[in-house]
Amino acid sequence: MKPDPEDLYRRMARARFCEEALADLWERGLISGEMHLVVEEAVAAGVVAHLVEGDAMALDHRSTPPLVARGIDLLPLFLEMLGHEDGLCGGRGGHMHLFCRELLSASSGIVGSSAPLGAGFAVAAQYLKAGRVAVSFFGEGAFNQGMLLETLNLAAAWRLPLVLVCKDNRWAITTRSRSVTGGNLLRRARSFGIPARRVDGTRVDKVWEAAAWAVGRARAGRGPSFILASCPRMEGHFLGDPLLRVFREPLRQTMEIGPPLMRALLSKPVSAAAHRLPRLGAIGRTLTVLGAERCLLKKDPLRRSASLLGEEARRRIEEEARREVQEAVERALWEAGRGGPHA
Ligand SMILES: Cc1ncc(C[n+]2csc(CCOP(=O)(O)OP(=O)(O)O)c2C)c(N)n1
Ligand SMILES: [Mg+2]
Known part of the structure:
Protein backbone atom coordinates (compact mmCIF):
# COMPACT_ATOMS: atom_id res chain seq x y z
CA MET A 1 0.00 0.00 0.00
CA ARG A 233 5.43 24.63 17.43
CA MET A 234 4.51 27.07 14.68
CA GLU A 235 2.02 28.98 16.82
CA GLY A 236 2.07 29.98 20.46
CA HIS A 237 0.34 27.80 23.05
CA PHE A 238 -2.90 29.57 22.22
CA LEU A 239 -3.90 32.43 19.97
CA GLY A 240 -2.67 35.70 21.36
CA ASP A 241 0.07 33.93 23.35
CA PRO A 242 2.01 36.89 24.83
CA LEU A 243 5.36 35.17 24.38
CA LEU A 244 4.81 34.77 20.68
CA ARG A 245 3.44 38.29 20.32
CA VAL A 246 6.85 39.58 21.36
CA PHE A 247 8.31 38.15 18.16
CA ARG A 248 5.47 39.20 15.91
CA GLU A 249 5.53 42.86 17.00
CA PRO A 250 8.69 43.31 19.09
CA LEU A 251 8.51 47.09 19.47
CA ARG A 252 4.89 47.35 20.55
CA GLN A 253 5.09 44.36 22.85
CA THR A 254 8.32 45.46 24.51
CA MET A 255 6.70 48.82 25.21
CA GLU A 256 3.67 47.01 26.64
CA ILE A 257 5.48 44.40 28.74
CA GLY A 258 8.54 46.45 29.69
CA PRO A 259 6.96 48.92 32.17
CA PRO A 260 5.08 46.33 34.29
CA LEU A 261 8.21 44.16 34.41
CA MET A 262 10.29 47.12 35.58
CA ARG A 263 7.61 48.09 38.12
CA ALA A 264 7.59 44.51 39.42
CA LEU A 265 11.35 44.62 39.76
CA LEU A 266 11.50 47.98 41.51
CA SER A 267 8.30 47.90 43.61
CA LYS A 268 8.41 47.69 47.37
CA PRO A 269 10.04 44.34 47.85
CA VAL A 270 7.83 41.48 48.91
CA SER A 271 10.63 39.22 47.84
CA ALA A 272 14.20 40.40 47.53
CA ALA A 273 15.54 41.61 44.17
CA ALA A 274 17.97 38.71 44.45
CA HIS A 275 14.96 36.42 44.01
CA ARG A 276 13.28 38.44 41.32
CA LEU A 277 16.25 38.90 39.04
CA PRO A 278 16.70 35.17 38.37
CA ARG A 279 12.98 34.88 37.54
CA LEU A 280 13.31 37.72 35.04
CA GLY A 281 16.37 35.94 33.67
CA ALA A 282 14.26 32.78 33.24
CA ILE A 283 11.61 34.75 31.28
CA GLY A 284 14.38 36.17 29.11
CA ARG A 285 15.81 32.71 28.45
CA THR A 286 12.38 31.29 27.55
CA LEU A 287 11.91 34.15 25.10
CA THR A 288 15.34 33.55 23.60
CA VAL A 289 14.70 29.83 23.07
CA LEU A 290 11.25 30.48 21.60
CA GLY A 291 12.71 33.10 19.27
CA ALA A 292 15.53 30.82 18.15
CA GLU A 293 13.06 28.00 17.46
CA ARG A 294 10.86 30.28 15.44
CA CYS A 295 13.82 31.33 13.31
CA LEU A 296 15.40 27.91 12.93
CA LEU A 297 12.46 25.56 12.70
CA LYS A 298 10.36 26.95 9.92
CA LYS A 299 9.15 23.58 8.72
CA ASP A 300 5.58 24.27 7.74
CA PRO A 301 4.04 20.80 7.22
CA LEU A 302 1.63 22.02 4.54
CA ARG A 303 4.39 23.62 2.47
CA ARG A 304 6.58 20.55 2.88
CA SER A 305 3.78 18.28 1.68
CA ALA A 306 3.12 20.47 -1.34
CA SER A 307 6.40 19.19 -2.75
CA LEU A 308 4.83 15.72 -3.03
CA LEU A 309 2.37 17.09 -5.62
C1 LIG B 1 -4.87 17.83 33.79
C2 LIG B 1 -4.47 19.18 33.23
N1 LIG B 1 -3.39 19.81 33.73
C3 LIG B 1 -3.01 21.02 33.24
C4 LIG B 1 -3.75 21.62 32.25
C5 LIG B 1 -3.32 22.96 31.68
N2 LIG B 1 -2.72 22.75 30.36
C6 LIG B 1 -3.42 22.96 29.22
S1 LIG B 1 -2.53 22.61 27.86
C7 LIG B 1 -1.19 22.22 28.76
C8 LIG B 1 0.10 21.80 28.09
C9 LIG B 1 0.01 20.49 27.46
O1 LIG B 1 1.22 20.22 26.81
P1 LIG B 1 1.26 19.12 25.69
O2 LIG B 1 0.56 17.90 26.18
O3 LIG B 1 2.67 18.96 25.27
O4 LIG B 1 0.37 19.72 24.52
P2 LIG B 1 0.64 21.01 23.61
O5 LIG B 1 -0.18 22.12 24.18
O6 LIG B 1 2.09 21.28 23.60
O7 LIG B 1 0.13 20.60 22.25
C10 LIG B 1 -1.44 22.33 30.11
C11 LIG B 1 -0.46 22.04 31.17
C12 LIG B 1 -4.88 20.93 31.76
N3 LIG B 1 -5.64 21.45 30.80
N4 LIG B 1 -5.21 19.70 32.25
MG1 LIG C 1 3.72 19.95 23.78
Whole structure:
Protein backbone atom coordinates (compact mmCIF):
# COMPACT_ATOMS: atom_id res chain seq x y z
CA MET A 1 0.00 0.00 0.00
CA LYS A 2 1.26 3.47 -0.91
CA PRO A 3 0.20 6.94 0.31
CA ASP A 4 -2.01 8.99 -2.00
CA PRO A 5 -0.38 12.48 -1.99
CA GLU A 6 -3.49 14.23 -3.32
CA ASP A 7 -5.74 12.68 -0.70
CA LEU A 8 -3.30 13.55 2.08
CA TYR A 9 -2.83 17.11 0.84
CA ARG A 10 -6.61 17.62 0.62
CA ARG A 11 -7.00 16.52 4.23
CA MET A 12 -4.19 18.84 5.33
CA ALA A 13 -5.41 21.83 3.34
CA ARG A 14 -8.95 21.51 4.75
CA ALA A 15 -7.51 21.35 8.27
CA ARG A 16 -5.20 24.34 7.74
CA PHE A 17 -7.84 26.56 6.17
CA CYS A 18 -10.30 25.71 8.94
CA GLU A 19 -7.75 26.77 11.50
CA GLU A 20 -7.07 30.00 9.63
CA ALA A 21 -10.81 30.67 9.58
CA LEU A 22 -11.06 29.94 13.30
CA ALA A 23 -8.18 32.30 14.00
CA ASP A 24 -9.98 34.99 12.03
CA LEU A 25 -13.28 34.44 13.88
CA TRP A 26 -11.46 34.49 17.20
CA GLU A 27 -9.60 37.72 16.35
CA ARG A 28 -12.95 39.27 15.47
CA GLY A 29 -14.28 38.35 18.92
CA LEU A 30 -16.86 35.89 17.56
CA ILE A 31 -15.44 32.91 19.45
CA SER A 32 -15.14 33.23 23.19
CA GLY A 33 -12.49 31.69 25.41
CA GLU A 34 -9.05 30.43 24.51
CA MET A 35 -8.29 29.07 21.07
CA HIS A 36 -5.54 26.51 20.57
CA LEU A 37 -4.41 26.11 17.01
CA VAL A 38 -2.35 23.19 15.87
CA VAL A 39 -0.47 23.59 12.62
CA GLU A 40 0.31 19.88 12.92
CA GLU A 41 -1.80 18.78 9.97
CA ALA A 42 0.73 16.25 8.74
CA VAL A 43 0.23 14.18 11.88
CA ALA A 44 -3.55 14.47 11.71
CA ALA A 45 -3.80 13.63 7.99
CA GLY A 46 -1.16 10.91 7.97
CA VAL A 47 -2.90 9.03 10.78
CA VAL A 48 -6.60 9.52 10.03
CA ALA A 49 -6.11 8.52 6.38
CA HIS A 50 -5.96 4.94 7.73
CA LEU A 51 -9.21 5.09 9.67
CA VAL A 52 -12.48 3.56 8.50
CA GLU A 53 -16.05 3.73 9.76
CA GLY A 54 -16.24 2.34 13.28
CA ASP A 55 -12.71 3.38 14.21
CA ALA A 56 -12.51 5.81 17.11
CA MET A 57 -10.44 8.89 17.93
CA ALA A 58 -9.67 10.30 21.37
CA LEU A 59 -8.41 13.86 21.04
CA ASP A 60 -6.79 16.52 23.19
CA HIS A 61 -7.16 20.31 23.34
CA ARG A 62 -6.03 20.57 19.70
CA SER A 63 -8.84 18.50 18.31
CA THR A 64 -10.06 20.30 15.20
CA PRO A 65 -7.50 19.13 12.59
CA PRO A 66 -7.94 15.37 13.10
CA LEU A 67 -11.72 15.81 12.86
CA VAL A 68 -11.49 18.00 9.77
CA ALA A 69 -8.85 15.79 8.15
CA ARG A 70 -11.16 12.83 8.71
CA GLY A 71 -14.00 14.62 6.96
CA ILE A 72 -16.28 16.04 9.63
CA ASP A 73 -19.23 18.13 8.40
CA LEU A 74 -17.88 21.69 8.64
CA LEU A 75 -21.13 23.57 9.27
CA PRO A 76 -21.95 22.06 12.71
CA LEU A 77 -18.27 22.38 13.58
CA PHE A 78 -18.19 26.12 12.95
CA LEU A 79 -21.60 26.59 14.59
CA GLU A 80 -20.18 24.88 17.65
CA MET A 81 -17.24 27.28 17.76
CA LEU A 82 -19.70 30.18 17.55
CA GLY A 83 -21.61 28.78 20.54
CA HIS A 84 -24.74 28.09 18.49
CA GLU A 85 -27.29 25.50 19.61
CA ASP A 86 -27.13 23.73 16.23
CA GLY A 87 -23.41 23.21 16.75
CA LEU A 88 -21.83 19.79 17.02
CA CYS A 89 -22.35 19.73 20.80
CA GLY A 90 -25.24 22.15 21.09
CA GLY A 91 -22.82 25.07 21.27
CA ARG A 92 -21.64 24.03 24.73
CA GLY A 93 -18.40 22.23 23.92
CA GLY A 94 -16.29 24.85 22.20
CA HIS A 95 -13.13 23.81 20.41
CA MET A 96 -11.77 21.74 23.31
CA HIS A 97 -14.76 19.54 24.10
CA LEU A 98 -16.04 18.15 20.85
CA PHE A 99 -17.95 14.95 20.33
CA CYS A 100 -18.83 13.50 16.95
CA ARG A 101 -20.96 10.37 16.91
CA GLU A 102 -20.46 9.66 13.18
CA LEU A 103 -16.69 9.66 13.55
CA LEU A 104 -16.78 8.07 17.01
CA SER A 105 -14.57 10.86 18.27
CA ALA A 106 -14.32 12.89 21.44
CA SER A 107 -11.92 15.51 22.72
CA SER A 108 -11.10 16.89 26.14
CA GLY A 109 -9.13 19.81 27.55
CA ILE A 110 -7.95 17.64 30.45
CA VAL A 111 -4.36 17.02 29.47
CA GLY A 112 -3.61 13.29 29.24
CA SER A 113 -7.22 12.17 29.26
CA SER A 114 -7.22 11.20 25.58
CA ALA A 115 -5.19 8.12 26.52
CA PRO A 116 -7.68 6.43 28.88
CA LEU A 117 -10.49 7.62 26.62
CA GLY A 118 -8.81 5.94 23.66
CA ALA A 119 -8.29 2.81 25.72
CA GLY A 120 -12.01 2.79 26.49
CA PHE A 121 -12.81 3.02 22.79
CA ALA A 122 -10.29 0.23 22.16
CA VAL A 123 -11.86 -2.05 24.79
CA ALA A 124 -15.23 -1.48 23.13
CA ALA A 125 -13.74 -2.33 19.75
CA GLN A 126 -12.15 -5.48 21.15
CA TYR A 127 -15.48 -6.68 22.56
CA LEU A 128 -17.95 -5.41 20.01
CA LYS A 129 -16.26 -4.70 16.71
CA ALA A 130 -13.39 -6.95 15.80
CA GLY A 131 -10.97 -5.27 13.41
CA ARG A 132 -11.83 -1.74 14.51
CA VAL A 133 -9.19 0.39 16.22
CA ALA A 134 -8.87 3.49 18.39
CA VAL A 135 -6.31 6.29 18.16
CA SER A 136 -5.29 8.57 21.02
CA PHE A 137 -3.61 11.88 20.18
CA PHE A 138 -1.74 13.73 22.93
CA GLY A 139 1.23 16.05 23.47
CA GLU A 140 4.60 15.18 24.95
CA GLY A 141 3.65 17.24 28.02
CA ALA A 142 0.71 14.91 28.60
CA PHE A 143 3.05 11.94 28.55
CA ASN A 144 4.13 12.86 32.09
CA GLN A 145 0.56 12.38 33.36
CA GLY A 146 -0.06 9.34 35.53
CA MET A 147 -3.24 8.35 33.69
CA LEU A 148 -1.27 8.10 30.47
CA LEU A 149 1.27 5.75 32.00
CA GLU A 150 -1.51 3.65 33.50
CA THR A 151 -3.11 3.46 30.07
CA LEU A 152 0.12 2.24 28.49
CA ASN A 153 0.24 -0.50 31.08
CA LEU A 154 -3.32 -1.73 30.54
CA ALA A 155 -3.17 -1.30 26.77
CA ALA A 156 -0.15 -3.62 26.72
CA ALA A 157 -1.58 -6.09 29.25
CA TRP A 158 -4.90 -6.35 27.37
CA ARG A 159 -3.38 -6.11 23.88
CA LEU A 160 -5.77 -3.31 23.06
CA PRO A 161 -6.23 -2.21 19.43
CA LEU A 162 -4.92 1.23 20.33
CA VAL A 163 -2.59 3.57 18.46
CA LEU A 164 -0.94 6.12 20.75
CA VAL A 165 0.21 9.22 18.86
CA CYS A 166 2.40 11.65 20.79
CA LYS A 167 2.84 15.05 19.12
CA ASP A 168 6.14 16.31 20.46
CA ASN A 169 6.34 20.08 20.04
CA ARG A 170 8.79 20.31 23.00
CA TRP A 171 6.65 22.72 24.97
CA ALA A 172 3.87 22.46 27.51
CA ILE A 173 2.59 26.03 27.55
CA THR A 174 5.76 27.87 28.69
CA THR A 175 7.58 24.87 30.16
CA ARG A 176 10.22 23.20 28.05
CA SER A 177 9.14 19.59 28.26
CA ARG A 178 12.73 18.41 28.41
CA SER A 179 13.13 20.18 31.74
CA VAL A 180 10.38 18.10 33.37
CA THR A 181 10.77 14.77 31.55
CA GLY A 182 12.81 11.85 32.77
CA GLY A 183 14.30 9.38 30.31
CA ASN A 184 13.33 8.92 26.71
CA LEU A 185 9.74 8.74 25.46
CA LEU A 186 10.30 5.95 22.93
CA ARG A 187 12.03 3.80 25.54
CA ARG A 188 9.31 4.67 28.01
CA ALA A 189 6.68 3.16 25.69
CA ARG A 190 8.87 0.15 24.91
CA SER A 191 9.40 -0.51 28.60
CA PHE A 192 5.69 -1.38 28.75
CA GLY A 193 6.19 -3.82 25.91
CA ILE A 194 4.67 -1.44 23.34
CA PRO A 195 6.51 -1.20 20.00
CA ALA A 196 7.42 2.40 19.25
CA ARG A 197 8.57 4.47 16.27
CA ARG A 198 9.81 8.03 15.92
CA VAL A 199 8.73 10.05 12.91
CA ASP A 200 9.19 13.55 11.51
CA GLY A 201 5.76 15.04 12.19
CA THR A 202 6.10 17.60 9.41
CA ARG A 203 6.38 14.87 6.74
CA VAL A 204 2.92 13.55 5.97
CA ASP A 205 4.30 10.64 3.91
CA LYS A 206 6.47 9.51 6.84
CA VAL A 207 3.60 9.84 9.30
CA TRP A 208 1.39 7.88 6.90
CA GLU A 209 3.95 5.04 6.80
CA ALA A 210 4.30 4.90 10.59
CA ALA A 211 0.51 4.96 10.99
CA ALA A 212 0.12 2.16 8.41
CA TRP A 213 2.34 0.04 10.62
CA ALA A 214 0.58 0.97 13.89
CA VAL A 215 -3.01 0.78 12.62
CA GLY A 216 -2.19 -2.47 10.79
CA ARG A 217 -0.95 -4.03 14.03
CA ALA A 218 -4.04 -2.91 15.92
CA ARG A 219 -6.43 -4.21 13.23
CA ALA A 220 -4.68 -7.56 13.17
CA GLY A 221 -5.18 -7.94 16.94
CA ARG A 222 -1.47 -7.52 17.67
CA GLY A 223 -1.99 -4.85 20.33
CA PRO A 224 -1.02 -1.24 20.89
CA SER A 225 1.74 0.78 19.22
CA PHE A 226 3.30 4.13 19.95
CA ILE A 227 4.26 6.85 17.45
CA LEU A 228 6.39 9.79 18.54
CA ALA A 229 5.95 12.57 15.99
CA SER A 230 8.19 15.62 16.29
CA CYS A 231 6.29 18.79 15.41
CA PRO A 232 7.80 22.26 15.66
CA ARG A 233 5.43 24.63 17.43
CA MET A 234 4.51 27.07 14.68
CA GLU A 235 2.02 28.98 16.82
CA GLY A 236 2.07 29.98 20.46
CA HIS A 237 0.34 27.80 23.05
CA PHE A 238 -2.90 29.57 22.22
CA LEU A 239 -3.90 32.43 19.97
CA GLY A 240 -2.67 35.70 21.36
CA ASP A 241 0.07 33.93 23.35
CA PRO A 242 2.01 36.89 24.83
CA LEU A 243 5.36 35.17 24.38
CA LEU A 244 4.81 34.77 20.68
CA ARG A 245 3.44 38.29 20.32
CA VAL A 246 6.85 39.58 21.36
CA PHE A 247 8.31 38.15 18.16
CA ARG A 248 5.47 39.20 15.91
CA GLU A 249 5.53 42.86 17.00
CA PRO A 250 8.69 43.31 19.09
CA LEU A 251 8.51 47.09 19.47
CA ARG A 252 4.89 47.35 20.55
CA GLN A 253 5.09 44.36 22.85
CA THR A 254 8.32 45.46 24.51
CA MET A 255 6.70 48.82 25.21
CA GLU A 256 3.67 47.01 26.64
CA ILE A 257 5.48 44.40 28.74
CA GLY A 258 8.54 46.45 29.69
CA PRO A 259 6.96 48.92 32.17
CA PRO A 260 5.08 46.33 34.29
CA LEU A 261 8.21 44.16 34.41
CA MET A 262 10.29 47.12 35.58
CA ARG A 263 7.61 48.09 38.12
CA ALA A 264 7.59 44.51 39.42
CA LEU A 265 11.35 44.62 39.76
CA LEU A 266 11.50 47.98 41.51
CA SER A 267 8.30 47.90 43.61
CA LYS A 268 8.41 47.69 47.37
CA PRO A 269 10.04 44.34 47.85
CA VAL A 270 7.83 41.48 48.91
CA SER A 271 10.63 39.22 47.84
CA ALA A 272 14.20 40.40 47.53
CA ALA A 273 15.54 41.61 44.17
CA ALA A 274 17.97 38.71 44.45
CA HIS A 275 14.96 36.42 44.01
CA ARG A 276 13.28 38.44 41.32
CA LEU A 277 16.25 38.90 39.04
CA PRO A 278 16.70 35.17 38.37
CA ARG A 279 12.98 34.88 37.54
CA LEU A 280 13.31 37.72 35.04
CA GLY A 281 16.37 35.94 33.67
CA ALA A 282 14.26 32.78 33.24
CA ILE A 283 11.61 34.75 31.28
CA GLY A 284 14.38 36.17 29.11
CA ARG A 285 15.81 32.71 28.45
CA THR A 286 12.38 31.29 27.55
CA LEU A 287 11.91 34.15 25.10
CA THR A 288 15.34 33.55 23.60
CA VAL A 289 14.70 29.83 23.07
CA LEU A 290 11.25 30.48 21.60
CA GLY A 291 12.71 33.10 19.27
CA ALA A 292 15.53 30.82 18.15
CA GLU A 293 13.06 28.00 17.46
CA ARG A 294 10.86 30.28 15.44
CA CYS A 295 13.82 31.33 13.31
CA LEU A 296 15.40 27.91 12.93
CA LEU A 297 12.46 25.56 12.70
CA LYS A 298 10.36 26.95 9.92
CA LYS A 299 9.15 23.58 8.72
CA ASP A 300 5.58 24.27 7.74
CA PRO A 301 4.04 20.80 7.22
CA LEU A 302 1.63 22.02 4.54
CA ARG A 303 4.39 23.62 2.47
CA ARG A 304 6.58 20.55 2.88
CA SER A 305 3.78 18.28 1.68
CA ALA A 306 3.12 20.47 -1.34
CA SER A 307 6.40 19.19 -2.75
CA LEU A 308 4.83 15.72 -3.03
CA LEU A 309 2.37 17.09 -5.62
CA GLY A 310 2.47 18.77 -9.00
CA GLU A 311 1.77 22.52 -9.06
CA GLU A 312 -1.59 22.10 -10.82
CA ALA A 313 -2.86 19.56 -8.29
CA ARG A 314 -1.74 21.72 -5.37
CA ARG A 315 -3.53 24.76 -6.69
CA ARG A 316 -6.73 22.85 -7.51
CA ILE A 317 -6.88 21.17 -4.09
CA GLU A 318 -6.20 24.41 -2.24
CA GLU A 319 -8.87 26.26 -4.21
CA GLU A 320 -11.47 23.58 -3.54
CA ALA A 321 -10.61 23.39 0.15
CA ARG A 322 -10.62 27.18 0.56
CA ARG A 323 -14.01 27.45 -1.13
CA GLU A 324 -15.50 24.68 1.00
CA VAL A 325 -14.24 26.24 4.24
CA GLN A 326 -15.32 29.74 3.25
CA GLU A 327 -18.83 28.56 2.37
CA ALA A 328 -19.16 26.74 5.70
CA VAL A 329 -17.98 29.80 7.64
CA GLU A 330 -20.35 32.14 5.82
CA ARG A 331 -23.26 29.76 6.29
CA ALA A 332 -22.44 29.35 10.00
CA LEU A 333 -22.19 33.11 10.51
CA TRP A 334 -25.51 33.59 8.81
CA GLU A 335 -27.22 30.87 10.86
CA ALA A 336 -25.74 32.31 14.02
CA GLY A 337 -27.10 35.73 13.08
CA ARG A 338 -23.62 37.21 12.75
CA GLY A 339 -23.89 38.34 9.14
CA GLY A 340 -22.39 36.79 6.02
CA PRO A 341 -23.59 37.04 2.41
CA HIS A 342 -26.65 34.79 3.08
CA ALA A 343 -28.12 37.50 5.31
C1 LIG B 1 -4.87 17.83 33.79
C2 LIG B 1 -4.47 19.18 33.23
N1 LIG B 1 -3.39 19.81 33.73
C3 LIG B 1 -3.01 21.02 33.24
C4 LIG B 1 -3.75 21.62 32.25
C5 LIG B 1 -3.32 22.96 31.68
N2 LIG B 1 -2.72 22.75 30.36
C6 LIG B 1 -3.42 22.96 29.22
S1 LIG B 1 -2.53 22.61 27.86
C7 LIG B 1 -1.19 22.22 28.76
C8 LIG B 1 0.10 21.80 28.09
C9 LIG B 1 0.01 20.49 27.46
O1 LIG B 1 1.22 20.22 26.81
P1 LIG B 1 1.26 19.12 25.69
O2 LIG B 1 0.56 17.90 26.18
O3 LIG B 1 2.67 18.96 25.27
O4 LIG B 1 0.37 19.72 24.52
P2 LIG B 1 0.64 21.01 23.61
O5 LIG B 1 -0.18 22.12 24.18
O6 LIG B 1 2.09 21.28 23.60
O7 LIG B 1 0.13 20.60 22.25
C10 LIG B 1 -1.44 22.33 30.11
C11 LIG B 1 -0.46 22.04 31.17
C12 LIG B 1 -4.88 20.93 31.76
N3 LIG B 1 -5.64 21.45 30.80
N4 LIG B 1 -5.21 19.70 32.25
MG1 LIG C 1 3.72 19.95 23.78
